[in-house]
Amino acid sequence: MMKRLSAIYIGVFALTLMGFTWMIRSVTNPEQLIIGEWKETGWVYERLNKVGDEEKVNLQGNRHGNLVLHKAEIWSFLPKGRLQLQKSGGRDETIGWAIKGRGNILEIKYNNGHKEQYDLSQLVADRMVLNFELDTQVKGLAKLTFERL
Incomplete structure (x- = not known):
């Protein structure tokens, strides 16, 4: 049960981190624009x-x-x-x-x-x-x- 809960926490953290990374990279840099x-x-x-x-x-x-x-x-x-x-x-x-x-x-x-x-x-x-x-x-x-x- 504890291993399963840890895996869920790690998965949610990894998905959140990937989502923030995608959002930051998708925003146009004003220095380039x-x-x-x-x-x-x-x-x-x-x-x-x-x-x-x-x-x-x-x-x-x-x-x-x-x-x-x-x-x-x-x-x-x-x-x-x-x-x-x-x-x-x-x-x-x-x-x-x-x-x-x-x-x-x-x-x-x-x-x-x-x-x-x-x-x-x-x-x-x-x-x-x-x-x-x-x-x-x-x-x-x-x-x-x-x-x-």
């Missing part, structure tokens, strides 16, 4: 204090250097943590990127040492949405939407 070319299709300010705060955000970002506005760009996520930004003016810039946290934070590292962290709120095969908090004086949230090319 993000690789490719993405076109920025939207830049939306949410939860702003009042109408006209967009200009306030732009001025604060330019004055303090804390906010880089990424408008009408193509972001090419390359393997080994390289990101090529194809700006609308025809200028390209290669910087670094990494997925942090539990796969929900995208960190961008510029060559001058400046870092930006975005909340990776949605990442599917053809759509990516990044959010980040603006300056505490503005009390807002910026949302960048991308479509895969």
Whole structure:
């Protein structure tokens, strides 16, 4: 009776372990899913204090250097943590990127040492949405939407 009970416990444990392993392997790794070319299709300010705060955000970002506005760009996520930004003016810039946290934070590292962290709120095969908090004086949230090319 005791051997039979031990065999049942071992069997249940083995099946549970195999189930968790299968679930972990079936989830798409965000570091692999993000690789490719993405076109920025939207830049939306949410939860702003009042109408006209967009200009306030732009001025604060330019004055303090804390906010880089990424408008009408193509972001090419390359393997080994390289990101090529194809700006609308025809200028390209290669910087670094990494997925942090539990796969929900995208960190961008510029060559001058400046870092930006975005909340990776949605990442599917053809759509990516990044959010980040603006300056505490503005009390807002910026949302960048991308479509895969």
